[in-house]
Amino acid sequence: MPSSPDLYAFVRGELVPLTHAYLHVSDLAIQRGYGVFDYFRIHETQPLFVEDHLDRFYESARLMQLDVPMSREALRETVLELAQRNNLELSGIKLLLTGGYSTDGYTPVPEQASLVMIQQPLTMVEQSVVDRGIRIMSHEYVREVARAKTINYTMGIRLLQRLRELGLDDVLYHQQGVVSEFPRSNFFIVRQDNTVVTPAQDMLFGITRKKVLQLASQQYPVEEGVVTLHDVWQAKEAFLTNTTKRLLPVVELDGQPIGTGKPGEVTLSLLAAFQELEQAALAKASVV
């Protein structure tokens, strides 16, 4: 993160310059990859859907038996303080909670948990990527403790090289043909009858996923359930959702086109509806 020398971060109780944001090597993130996080957008100084993200952050911590060493109110205040200090036009804040400094390098010491907040400028996906959609491959894998947003990205990062070699954009996890999620995104298909379907097992409950389900249910039949690789190839459309990409059309899986092989109408109408929802949420927040 060398490009932003003037940014501040929050590390174990203190606002410090990001260039001085360090953790001791005894931290259980470094020793044992043990931690959880969450990530949300900041428009100027306004966080987007922050209550949803705080809900999930506390839930991830609970699932990993970690205590957030700060009340929800204090956490929200610190986020706002950091956002005001950094004052970026468009950015993301990452909340990170690790097992913390450990004397034996294995056992978490509750009062030594490391709470970190990092804010970085963010560039949203370019329109040309939305226009053309992305091409993906499948890979058999289920994330450990999939309901928690842990820092474990062993498989996702290991697969980067294969994606580069194949010239593909992302990898969709499945188990015995039943699809779950991408390393950092949720997955949806639109069936031929316009039913919007998303997996409900072995995946993280994405915030964008939740909003899209709400929006879709106003216009289309909606299902949370089993999606197989076969279902994907039979679908009319497919797309992914996450905080930085909103909705992104998926037009090819394992070399076979999905639907017409082009971004679909339902996907694009939901993307437009999501952008309206975003604007409404930000306008509402700015009034308060």
Add this chain to the structure above:
Amino acid sequence: MPSSPDLYAFVRGELVPLTHAYLHVSDLAIQRGYGVFDYFRIHETQPLFVEDHLDRFYESARLMQLDVPMSREALRETVLELAQRNNLELSGIKLLLTGGYSTDGYTPVPEQASLVMIQQPLTMVEQSVVDRGIRIMSHEYVREVARAKTINYTMGIRLLQRLRELGLDDVLYHQQGVVSEFPRSNFFIVRQDNTVVTPAQDMLFGITRKKVLQLASQQYPVEEGVVTLHDVWQAKEAFLTNTTKRLLPVVELDGQPIGTGKPGEVTLSLLAAFQELEQAALAKASVV
């Protein structure tokens, strides 16, 4: 690690006081739990079985597509320099290689990999623990990329609380009843006919495991293959192996005794043979 203020560590190219051994929060260990490590004992300034550990460290790095940013010779030299600087009676050195400082918090930048070495005093298992053996439970789980010694201990650390509640010493991983390993140790059984058997799938190739297999084959039939939970309860003896515990008798699994429920003869004879091997290896090294 607050108890050893005078110790030195090696962090990204420099020997520094352990109290100043920090990594920037952009490191992929902190961001994404991405890294590998190895760990070996140091007797005064002599590393034990260091070539085996270096072999495995480079193999773990390769499996995780990381490059060790130092030749094997330079790495060995740095280990010896650190051991001489710290000059502890009995200790362990941890070699750690992470995905390193990343500009986007996800993609490894090869020239930014973080190589870290930490040395800490070590206390071996007390004789009373060997005399009474340990009690364990089973848990269905397979480590990701089990052949690599990654820093991902999500499951092992998450299970610590249950072990504490049940008053047990460790957890043995299995998949559909086929046993693999402990979070930090290998597993052996001794059948009624004195055959020494250890799992060969979904586990890390432990250095102590390798030495014990060599020693056992001089006295007993030896097998690397499938071990089921049922086999464990039918066994005459069971034990675990790792670098800090050598061989430790396992006398109970999921509330049922193994064999007589006491440490067995074959286990204790192999432990004695292993201690002799250790002494010989250290004596040989001190002559060089």
